[in-house]
Amino acid sequence: MRRFFLPGPLTPEVVIKGADARHISRVLRMKPADEIVVVSADGQAGIAEITRFNEHEVTALLQRTIAIENEPPVQVLLAQCLPKGDKMDYIVQKAVELGVEAIYPVAAEHSVVKYDQAKRQARRQRWQKIAGEAAKQCQRSTVPEVKPIQGLAELFNSLDDDVTVLMLYEGLAPMGIKEFLTKHESAGSYLLLIGPEGGFSTAETDFCRRNDVRFLTMGPRILRTETAALTALGIVLYEKGDLGGYRESKN
Known part of the structure; x- marks a missing residue:
């Protein structure tokens, strides 16, 4: 069943506008009485039946709420230094699929791409x-x-105090990522800091050391920035109970 996100709360009557409304009417060619899944801004979900629509606006009546428990048991943030070309498109798409909480694009010293404010x-x-x-x-x-x-x-x-920052570093990191995750108490959330193609500068690594960043390695091979980001995200989520890893009971 098709899923659509709402900008506000779940209400008895929901209205979908803009690109999603055009997608429902023009691409999916849905019609009154068809059902869709709607998800509110706070994560509540329900089944709604379309009652009327045009290409600009779709109205549906909420039939019932449904329970969805598909978010990871741990918050993992991704700070990705800007890569070349369209690699960031790929990183964003796959990181969302894996379960990232939020993505922070970072303009690093060795980032090749330089954007003005409009860009x-x-x-x-x-x-x-x-x-x-x-x-x-x-x-x-x-x-x-x-x-x-x-x-x-x-x-x-901008980070909260309970965020543990993990830098995946191609230099001589003292500890592997799995060892760190298994030996240390779980954090409120993790932020993975991934460098650009040119790596982090000396000034950036010194800045991170002064800010209690954990320098970790994923092994002896140099990974491309997009590979490192998604691999590290998958490792943390798995070790903390997602992606088929053991998930502790919430009771």
Whole structure:
């Protein structure tokens, strides 16, 4: 059953507008009495029956609420230094499918791409659209937010105190990611910091050391930035009970 995200709460009558309304009417060619899954901004879901629509607006009546428990048991954030070309499109799509909580695009010193303010806003809108489409496809309960492009210092200033930052570093990291996750008490949430194609600069690694970042390795081979991001995300989620790993009872 097709899934659509609402900007607000779940109400007896829901209205879907914009691109989703056009998709329902023009692409899916749905009609009155067809049912869809609607998910509110706070993650509540329900089955709704379409009552009327046009290409700009679809109205549906809520038939019943449904329980959806498909979000990861741990919050994992991804801070991805800007890669070349359209790699970020791929990273956003796959990270959302895997279960990322939010994505922070970072303008690093060695990032090849340099965006002006208008381009930054346009890219963010594009990535957010990709995140929304991926969330629908894999039946997420929420759409992860793609944050504005920012520098490393801005990123650290925006983080909550209970976030543990893990830097996947191609240099001589003292500990493997699995060893860290199994030996240390679980954090409130994890942020994975992934460098660009040119790697982190000396100034950036020094900044991270001063800010209690954990330097970790995923082995002796140098991974492409998009490979490192998705591999690290999968490892953390699995080790913390998602993606087929053991999930502890909430009782």
